[in-house]
Amino acid sequence: MPSILAIDDDELVSRTVQRALKLYGYHVMVARSGAEGLQLARRHRPDLFILDVVMPGADGYQIARQIRGDPLLQDLPILFLTAKIKDEDKIEGFRAGADDYMTKPFNMEELHLRVKAILRRIQATVAGGPAAEPPQKIEVGEVILDCRTFEVKTPDGKILLTNVQFDLLYHLMSNAGLIFTSQQLLQDVWDYPRDTGSPELVRAHVKNLREKIEPKPSEPMYIRTIKGHGYTFSVPE
Numbered sequence: 001m002p003s004i005l006a007i008d009d010d011e012l013v014s015r016t017v018q019r020a021l022k023l024y025g026y027h028v029m030v031a032r033s034g035a036e037g038l039q040l041a042r043r044h045r046p047d048l049f050i051l052d053v054v055m056p057g058a059d060g061y062q063i064a065r066q067i068r069g070d071p072l073l074q075d076l077p078i079l080f081l082t083a084k085i086k087d088e089d090k091i092e093g094f095r096a097g098a099d100d101y102m103t104k105p106f107n108m109e110e111l112h113l114r115v116k117a118i119l120r121r122i123q124a125t126v127a128g129g130p131a132a133e134p135p136q137k138i139e140v141g142e143v144i145l146d147c148r149t150f151e152v153k154t155p156d157g158k159i160l161l162t163n164v165q166f167d168l169l170y171h172l173m174s175n176a177g178l179i180f181t182s183q184q185l186l187q188d189v190w191d192y193p194r195d196t197g198s199p200e201l202v203r204a205h206v207k208n209l210r211e212k213i214e215p216k217p218s219e220p221m222y223i224r225t226i227k228g229h230g231y232t233f234s235v236p237e
Contacts, residue, residue, distance in 0.1 A: 034057060058187060138173045
């Protein structure tokens with residue numbers, strides 16, 4: 001049974017999509033924000049995303065770009081379902097990585113046919129060659145993050161992470177070498193709207209994560225603070 005993840009902050013719309021597509025034989029998960037949707041997708045990899053554009057926090061275009069940059073999710077198709085109807089909106093959607101674009105209000109039978117066509121194209125592509133398996137782990141130097149078990153392995157041993165710790169470490173390791181401000185992490189990992197949320201929250205989560213994975217948390221060698229800029233993940237040369 002194909003699995004679909006609908007990300008829309010309008011509960012009425014997402015539940016309507018869920019109920020209707022279930023009648024056509026799909027398993028449909030719903031999320032109310034981009035961050036919630038990405039976390040759900042990494043744990044229960046869907047066959048297709050259905051994305052709204054206008055949402056609090058990161059909008060649908062930003063979520064699509066995060067999907068396309070995520071090693072676990074980057075090959076999955078994206079269908080935008082949105083009230084943004086201008087040509088420039090559609091162009092922006094396709095530039096962000098969409099496979100198709102529908103506007104609200106919408107016809108459920110048309111939505112089903114669009115979903116069916118996208119999945120058929122994907123299946124045909126897979127049938128024409130070896131299927132690309134999503135990576136089950138991320139390796140940066142000697143640090144290995146297992147995306148199935150939420151365990152991280154370092155030269156000092158194997159540690160089980162909480163959901164919040166996994167999401168933060170996954171983001172940093174997927175973008176190893178890049179520097180993220182506290183505000184960027186609040187938006188990218190926890191979907192806080194721009195200029196909201198406290199840097200203290202980020203510091204607390206970073207501190208807890210360091211205590212789990214760093215040989216000496218007071219002198220971190222993996223999750224480093226770049227003074228005046230933010231946090232980055234790196235390994236000693």
